[in-house]
Amino acid sequence: MTADHTVTITPSVESPVFALGATSTRCQVAGSVTYTATATNTTGITYPLDAASIAGGVTINAATGEVTYPAGWFGTTVITASAAGCNGPLTADHTVTITPSVESPVFTLGATSTRCQGAGSVTYTATATNTTGITYTLDAASIAGGVTINAATGEVTYPAGWFWNYCNYCQCCGL
Structure with a gap:
């Protein structure tokens, strides 16, 4: 008597890559920007935000990467893409530098x-x-x-x- 057992080999998740690259710059103004990343062999990507940005009132939709900035926020915001999958999760960061608004001359x-x-x-x-x-x-x-x-x-x-x-x-x- 014999029995068969099928093993499915799942490829390892690869590091996520942000569509906007590793860094970007934006002016200080209220608004939303979506920062998306892709990763080969991922079962899903989530987007956490750095603690300092959260403390400053910046929010993120962890499922989509949509970041909402309050009007008074400037400095640095770090969005992390966390790609789940075999031998994961693997992460990548996107750093946004928010420059203060220019005042009238x-x-x-x-x-x-x-x-x-x-x-x-x-x-x-x-x-x-x-x-x-x-x-x-x-x-x-x-x-x-x-x-x-x-x-x-x-x-x-x-x-x-x-x-x-x-x-x-x-x-x-x-x-």
């Missing part, structure tokens, strides 16, 4: 200033909290009249005959 001289007519240069500087750079521009009428600006420094050069109101703008970059 403010000119050092205030919103307006006065100068006498004549050739010369004046540097108009502005500051903005959390910016990584400020770019300066002029209005079209000033440019047409021969006024120039250094976009990186805010230095405005006036031709000798120029007189008029002009606008000096600055734009802040957050990333």
Whole structure:
């Protein structure tokens, strides 16, 4: 008499890989982002979140990887993909750097200033909290009249005959 016994060999789960890679950056703002991962031979992937993010009010749907950020959260959030399966679970992390929001620029001289007519240069500087750079521009009428600006420094050069109101703008970059 004989008996058969069938053995099914299940391949080992492989490490999960995030669709967005190992890192990403986002601006500080309330909202949701889904971070998905795949893993060969997995029986399912769950997504835990780091303790500091949870303490800061960040939440995650452990089944889908959808992370919801509160408006005030910035810093680092770590999402882990945990792939279940034979010889598992295996994990991979995705680190999100949340940069603080850039505030509106403010000119050092205030919103307006006065100068006498004549050739010369004046540097108009502005500051903005959390910016990584400020770019300066002029209005079209000033440019047409021969006024120039250094976009990186805010230095405005006036031709000798120029007189008029002009606008000096600055734009802040957050990333």
